[in-house]
Amino acid sequence: MSPTRPPAPLLALGLAAFALAALSIVDMYLPRPYDGVVLEAEAPGGLTVGAVVPGSGAARAGIAPGDRIVGIGRTLIESKAHAAAILNEREIGETVAYLVRRPAAAEGDGGELAEVTVALGRRQIGDTSYLYACVLGFSFFFIGLFVLLHQPRLRSAQVFFLLCSLFLLFLVCRLRPASYSWIDAFVLHTGTAALLLLPAAFLHFFLIFPRPVWDGHLGETAARLSGSRTRATVLAVLYLLPVAVFALAVGAAAGAGAPGRLISGAPVANWWVLAVYVVAALAVLAANRARLPDSGQRRGATLVLAGSLVGWLPFLVTTVAFPSFLHTEEWIFTGVVPLAAIPLTFAYAIFRFQLLDVRVILRKSLLYTGTTAVVTVLYALGIASFNAIFRGTELAEARYFPLLFALAIVLLFEPLRRRIQGPMDRFFFAERTRLQRVMIELGEGFAGGADPAAVVRERVAELPRLLGLRFAALYLDRGDDRGEERAGAMERVVGPAELPERIAPAELLVEHLRRRGGGVARLDDLDLVRLRSPAVDRQVGELGALRVAVIGLLASSRRRLGLVLLGEKEPRVTFEGEELELLSGVFHQAAIALETSHLLEARARQAELERELEIASAIQAALLPRGLDLGDGWRVAAACRPARHVGGDFYAALPGPAPGRTAVVWGDVSGKSVSGALMMMAASEVLHALALSHREPEELFRLANRRLYDIADRSFVALGYFTPNGGDGRLRYLLAGQPQPLKRTAAGAVEELPLPDHRLPLGALCQGGHRGLETRLDLGELLLAYSDGVVEAQDPTGEPFGQERLAAVLAGADPEPQEVVDAVLAALDDFTRGEPAYDDVTLLAIGRPRAVETDA
Numbered sequence: 001m002s003p004t005r006p007p008a009p010l011l012a013l014g015l016a017a018f019a020l021a022a023l024s025i026v027d028m029y030l031p032r033p034y035d036g037v038v039l040e041a042e043a044p045g046g047l048t049v050g051a052v053v054p055g056s057g058a059a060r061a062g063i064a065p066g067d068r069i070v071g072i073g074r075t076l077i078e079s080k081a082h083a084a085a086i087l088n089e090r091e092i093g094e095t096v097a098y099l100v101r102r103p104a105a106a107e108g109d110g111g112e113l114a115e116v117t118v119a120l121g122r123r124q125i126g127d128t129s130y131l132y133a134c135v136l137g138f139s140f141f142f143i144g145l146f147v148l149l150h151q152p153r154l155r156s157a158q159v160f161f162l163l164c165s166l167f168l169l170f171l172v173c174r175l176r177p178a179s180y181s182w183i184d185a186f187v188l189h190t191g192t193a194a195l196l197l198l199p200a201a202f203l204h205f206f207l208i209f210p211r212p213v214w215d216g217h218l219g220e221t222a223a224r225l226s227g228s229r230t231r232a233t234v235l236a237v238l239y240l241l242p243v244a245v246f247a248l249a250v251g252a253a254a255g256a257g258a259p260g261r262l263i264s265g266a267p268v269a270n271w272w273v274l275a276v277y278v279v280a281a282l283a284v285l286a287a288n289r290a291r292l293p294d295s296g297q298r299r300g301a302t303l304v305l306a307g308s309l310v311g312w313l314p315f316l317v318t319t320v321a322f323p324s325f326l327h328t329e330e331w332i333f334t335g336v337v338p339l340a341a342i343p344l345t346f347a348y349a350i351f352r353f354q355l356l357d358v359r360v361i362l363r364k365s366l367l368y369t370g371t372t373a374v375v376t377v378l379y380a381l382g383i384a385s386f387n388a389i390f391r392g393t394e395l396a397e398a399r400y401f402p403l404l405f406a407l408a409i410v411l412l413f414e415p416l417r418r419r420i421q422g423p424m425d426r427f428f429f430a431e432r433t434r435l436q437r438v439m440i441e442l443g444e445g446f447a448g449g450a451d452p453a454a455v456v457r458e459r460v461a462e463l464p465r466l467l468g469l470r471f472a473a474l475y476l477d478r479g480d481d482r483g484e485e486r487a488g489a490m491e492r493v494v495g496p497a498e499l500p501e502r503i504a505p506a507e508l509l510v511e512h513l514r515r516r517g518g519g520v521a522r523l524d525d526l527d528l529v530r531l532r533s534p535a536v537d538r539q540v541g542e543l544g545a546l547r548v549a550v551i552g553l554l555a556s557s558r559r560r561l562g563l564v565l566l567g568e569k570e571p572r573v574t575f576e577g578e579e580l581e582l583l584s585g586v587f588h589q590a591a592i593a594l595e596t597s598h599l600l601e602a603r604a605r606q607a608e609l610e611r612e613l614e615i616a617s618a619i620q621a622a623l624l625p626r627g628l629d630l631g632d633g634w635r636v637a638a639a640c641r642p643a644r645h646v647g648g649d650f651y652a653a654l655p656g657p658a659p660g661r662t663a664v665v666w667g668d669v670s671g672k673s674v675s676g677a678l679m680m681m682a683a684s685e686v687l688h689a690l691a692l693s694h695r696e697p698e699e700l701f702r703l704a705n706r707r708l709y710d711i712a713d714r715s716f717v718a719l720g721y722f723t724p725n726g727g728d729g730r731l732r733y734l735l736a737g738q739p740q741p742l743k744r745t746a747a748g749a750v751e752e753l754p755l756p757d758h759r760l761p762l763g764a765l766c767q768g769g770h771r772g773l774e775t776r777l778d779l780g781e782l783l784l785a786y787s788d789g790v791v792e793a794q795d796p797t798g799e800p801f802g803q804e805r806l807a808a809v810l811a812g813a814d815p816e817p818q819e820v821v822d823a824v825l826a827a828l829d830d831f832t833r834g835e836p837a838y839d840d841v842t843l844l845a846i847g848r849p850r851a852v853e854t855d856a
Contacts (some may be wrong), residue, residue: 006152010161014148017165017194018141021172024187025134028176033090033120035098037063038177039080047077051177057119063100068115071099078184087120088346130176133336137171139343140164147350156209159457163201164343169194172623174266175336195266196246199277200239202339206281209289210297240372242273265779271320278312294520302347307345314338452593452600459590460494460564470547470567475503476594477560490562499546505563510553519553519591520584522575526551552573552587556595564590566799613645620646620677628653628664630724630846636664637817637845639825647840648676649787650684654691654700656723658734663697666844668738668787669713670761676840683717685764697721697734701762701770705736716761720785722846725774729848731783734772737761739788739803742810744820746780746850750807753783755807782815782847784824793828801831817845 036056040048049070051626052059071077072086073096090096095117102112142162151157174191176184207213249267282305289301318335456474463472473495489502512529513519523544530537540623543551550566564587569575575583620642628636628651648669655664665687669679683704690703703719718737725732733741736759740752740774758769777783786806793801805822813823821843828841 006148006161007158010148010158013167014141014145014161017169020187020190021134021137021141021168024173024176024576027043027183027187028130031612032095033085033087035118035120036120037069037179039179047080047083052115055378056096057121057683058098061098061116061118063098063116063118065664066103068101068111069098070098070101075101079783082255084179092120092122093518109656115811118340125827126403129336133171133175134342136170136336137344137401139340140167141170143343143350153728157772158474159205159208163205166194166198166201170198171336171339192266196242196270196272197239201240201273203238203277203281203284204235206285206288209288210292210301213284213288224676238277242277242658245269245273270338271323278308278316281314282308282694300403302600303345303349307341307349310345311339311342370602451597453597454594456597459586463566466714467566468569469549470569471499471565472567473499474562475565485840495565497588499565502826503563506533506539507538508533509536510560512536513551513553514555519555519587520550520580521552522550522580523548527554549730550580550583552583554587554591554594556591561591561594583796610645616674616677617642617645620680623681624650625653628662628844630664630722631660633727633729633848634724635817635847635849637668637821637843638664639821639841639843641825641837641841642677643672643837643840646674646677648672648680649789649840649842650680651842651844652684652687654687655695657695661723663691663720663721664844664846666720666738666785666787666842668718668789668840668842670717677767679715679717682711683719686711687719697723697732699768701736702768705768705770706766709766713747716763718787720844721772722783722785722844729777729779730774730855731777731846732772732774734770735759736768736770737764739786739791741783741785742807743777744777744782744784744810744815746778746815748815750811777846777848779848780850781817782810782817782820782845784810784820785844785846786824787840787842789823789837789841790828790843792830792838793841794835794838795831796835801828805831815847817847820845820847 012634015189016492034056034469036053036058037049038051038053040050049058049063049065049067049069051065052063069077069083072083073090075081075086076099077086087096098118098693100116102114104111141164144161147157148161169191172191173187176187176191227250246267247268249269285301285305285308289298289305292301315335315338379756460472460474463469473492475490475492475495477490490498492501492503508529509526512526513521523540525534526540530540546565547568549563549568552565552566554561565811566575566583624640628638630636640647640649640651642649648671649667651664651666654663654665667680667683667687669676669683671679686707687700687706690700690707692702694700694703701719704719708715713852716737719734720736720738720741721732721734723732724730733753735741735745735756740755743751743753744752753775754773756771758771760768762768777784784806791801791803791806796799805827809818809824809827813820824843825841
């Protein structure tokens with residue numbers, strides 16, 4: 001036998017019970033000629049009238065309960081089957097003569113015989129109460145079948161299915177009104193058999209549910225039942241005892257020559273056996289429940305116990321106590337109504353607390369549809385009952401009755417339906433309102449100036465309470481401020497400790513969630529992506545083992561931000577499509593909040609950095625000399641403008657090669673901003689330190705080149721050097737990577753200074769080899785040295801400033817060093833028109849004004 005299939009004999013028994021119940025219902029509602037007589041079910045083979053349908057032919061003919069049908073159509077009746085055969089030969093509407101024996105007036109009196117004429121009508125045995133019993137019976141059956149199909153090898157599930165099948169036969173076959181049909185006799189006897197086995201099955205089930213009593217947790221009495229042979233003996237006695245009571249009661253009645261007292265076709269003794277078994281079963285369940293270790297199972301068992309008490313007690317009172325002591329059975333169907341509490345509480349306990357180890361995910365949309373269908377059925381039953389009350393009355397025959405009937409439905413039932421529908425909507429779809437509230441609270445938290453990341457953490461932590469989840473967890477990716485994703489694990493910031501502290505989501509899973517648009521998916525919907533990637537399959541399997549139901553990706557257009565894991569609902573109800581859409585909106589808002597938080601943090605760090613850079617810029621500017629002086633007859637002007645807060649350009653005054661002489665240098669360090677500024681300070685310190693002991697420019701450049709090569713990793717310094725060489729206007733200069741200086745003659749012409757053979761920047765190579773050159777400045781002439789940031793400055797179209805424009809500015813400016821520096825800076829501002837500077841700008845102008853000669 002396959003371990004995934006129910007035992008074949010048990011399943012066959014259930015299907016047979018279903019078929020018999022269906023046969024009983026079909027037989028009840030088949031259109032046949034009918035006299036309106038409901039026979040006494042306890043009269044074996046007899047035709048004693050138990051009840052008469054109001055308004056039927058029998059009622060109009062004067063046939064009353066207690067009468068005995070002796071003949072039909074002037075033919076003496078031998079049995080119910082004989083009566084059924086005679087009636088089936090007749091037509092609906094035909095009148096038939098009945099021979100009826102009235103009840104005896106006194107003991108020993110055979111009773112009076114009377115012939116009456118009965119008009120046969122359409123059969124209407126199945127009334128609203130019987131229809132309710134049928135619905136209740138099939139509810140039992142389908143709940144039991146559902147449990148059996150989910151746990152086919154579990155003994156308690158098998159006994160539960162047997163119990164539900166017996167309930168079906170009892171409610172549908174035993175509680176049906178008796179008629180003449182042979183089918184009627186067959187299904188009634190089947191219902192009686194179900195009644196005999198039902199109490200034993202009920203007690204048997206609670207002996208092993210939620211845990212078998214012979215596990216030892218009920219003490220010494222249970223320990224005696226631990227042997228399998230002993231258990232089999234006890235169970236056999238439980239099932240055989242009601243059968244034995246029935247046999248003894250029937251045998252005693254036969255021996256007395258008169259039928260014994262029966263209730264709905266079964267001996268009174270068997271009904272009392274049912275009561276005793278039910279009380280014993282409830283006592284076992286109560287004792288078993290108190291010793292269950294799991295709180296969820298205890299709550300489920302408590303619910304089942306309460307439902308069984310609510311269902312059984314009224315039934316036992318109306319079917320056992322009243323008929324036994326008041327000798328009336330008119331309240332039997334009244335006691336059937338509360339029996340609905342038993343399947344309802346069983347079903348809810350199975351789904352809510354996973355009793356019988358049935359783990360099933362419910363769809364609220366199906367539950368809502370089913371509940372709506374139940375309300376609709378009750379609505380229809382109410383209409384049918386209302387119609388049945390007035391059937392055959394003068395009001396029903398009135399011309400305006402349909403209109404009045406419709407108005408009554410609208411006035412009485414429609415407001416009731418609306419009152420029921422509202423709580424149903426709130427019960428089934430309350431999560432939608434709560435999710436919408438979460439979205440509002442997220443927005444209010446952001447607008448209120450709270451920390452967005454803290455608001456997200458608080459809202460995620462509240463989701464279990466709002467949605468009835470086992471847990472909710474938030475994992476954040478700490479990525480950098482530039483928006484680049486980090487492939488490492490995400491850290492848990494919200495969630496229970498049993499969840500992993502870090503999760504490294506598979507890239508294919510992340511991409512799949514991105515492509516979904518909303519970034520939210522049920523784990524059950526990830527089967528296709530699991531097939532594509534073993535890593536995703538393993539990860540989703542691990543999350544499923546942790547009872548994760550939904551995974552949500554938090555991401556912006558710039559980067560991945562985190563994950564949200566939602567546990568299963570309590571009970572295990574699936575997340576509906578509309579809920580996922582609302583969750584997608586919540587997670588989208590959360591992603592925006594987290595991205596905003598990152599940006600705010602980055603902006604705060606940037607503002608702090610800007611303040612620090614402003615301080616660094618002020619310090620760097622303070623390090624530059626306030627003025628440069630090459631001695632008498634020379635005028636020097638310089639300017640340094642960093643592209644950012646701080647830069648890598650500088651100028652400085654150094655000791656010259658001859659005593660009392662001064663040299664000026666201007667430098668351009670590779671790199672910009674902070675790194676360039678740090679390298680600039682290092683280069684400046686190196687030059688100043690070496691110039692104290694090595695004043696010859698070639699030696700100074702050699703040593704500085706070696707020193708910068710050692711301390712700089714792939715960095716270098718472009719450097720220029722000027723120093724007077726005598727008193728006749730001669731200047732000695734060295735160039736190491738700096739652009740060619742420009743010379744303006746006294747006539748206003750602009751020319752370039754010659755370049756040395758070797759002019760690589762300092763620090764570029766281990767060996768330098770820089771050699772100095774000499775030029776002469778006459779009175780009225782001027783030299784302009786500059787960094788490459790001058791000629792590389794760009795206008796908004798991207799065109800560079802270039803050396804030609806620089807030469808033109810130099811030619812047109814006043815031949816004063818400071819005037820030339822100011823003119824070049826103004827020309828750069830006009831040309832770039834506010835565009836951010838590409839590189840640092842440094843200018844150094846050296847001149848011999850004519851005023852010097854005049855003064856001499």
